[in-house]
Amino acid sequence: MIDDLPEGLTARHPAADDHPRVLAVLEAWWGGLKGAAGARERALLLPRLYFQHFTTTSYLVEHADGEHGDGAHADGELAAFLVGFLSQTDPDAAYVHFVGVDPALHGRGVGRALYRSFFELARSDGRRFVHCVTSPQNTASQAFHTRLGFTVSPVRPDYDGPGLHRVTFTRDLA
Ligand SMILES: CC(C)(COP(=O)(O)OP(=O)(O)OC[C@H]1O[C@@H](n2cnc3c(N)ncnc32)[C@H](O)[C@@H]1OP(=O)(O)O)[C@@H](O)C(=O)NCCC(=O)NCCS
Incomplete structure (x- = not known):
């Protein structure tokens, strides 16, 4: 499904049962960014519906088992995820809603x-x-998305609601 992952990792589409596993890693993987308010915001950004209705356009990366594994991780241990979808409204657009990589794997091309x-x-x-x-x-x-060829907007105040400022990214696939 994703052929350029580092050895010992495998990818598949997520399912509803994966929802609690992903929620469980958010805090460690985001390193407590923006404290308790940030943690609440992140958990609310990832309700179960993404693992029910957006699975075919999303990915889960896990440590492989047996001879393909690295021996340091349990079989099936979560390594990374991407939750994305094709826009229902704009036929030209797709959207990455959430992406996370285990900090132990950062900088190895998983993202x-x-x-x-x-x-x-x-x-x-x-x-x-x-x-x-x-x-x-x-x-x-912001650094990661810039490296991947996204254009980065200036800060857009209250973009997602009062006090929820955002930076937006766009990548032209042409
Ligand atoms: C952002 C994140 C997904 C990047 O994943 P990753 O697997 O470490 O990224 P990659 O190894 O594929 O890096 C791709 C490129 O981005 C660059 N990059 C990644 N993280 C970077 C950082 N923190 N600072 C500068 N450049 C960075 C890499 O150097 C690489 O560039 P290169 O290929 O030209 O050398 C990961 O750091 C992460 O999960 N962070 C916490 C969660 C988060 O913030 N998610 C995104 C917002 S929703």
Whole structure:
């Protein structure tokens, strides 16, 4: 499904049962960004519906078992995820809603591999643009998306509601 992951990792589409596993890693993987308010915001951004109704355009990466594993991780241990979808409204657009990689795997191309697969999926459905947003404090996300060829907006005050400022990203797939 994603052929350029580091050895020992495998990808599949998520299912509803994966929802609690993903919620359980958010705090560790986001490193407590924006404190308790940030944790609440993140949990609310990822309700179960994404694991019920957006599964075919989303990915889960797990540590492989047996001889393909690295021996350091349990079989099936969560390594990364991407929750995305094709816009219902704009036939040119696809959207990455949430992406996370285990900090132990940062900098090894897992995030890039997830996006590459999502770009292919979006292209094969005739989509031209991929959009996503992050908070102004998430400078790592801004650096990552810039490296992947996204254009980055200035901070957009109250974009997601009062006090919920955002930076928006767009990648042209053409
Ligand atoms: C952002 C995140 C998904 C990147 O995943 P990753 O697997 O470490 O990224 P990759 O190894 O695929 O890196 C791809 C490119 O981005 C760059 N990059 C990644 N993180 C970076 C950082 N913190 N600062 C600068 N550049 C960074 C890499 O150097 C690489 O560039 P290169 O290929 O030209 O060398 C990961 O850091 C993460 O999960 N962070 C916490 C959750 C989060 O903030 N998610 C995004 C907002 S919803």
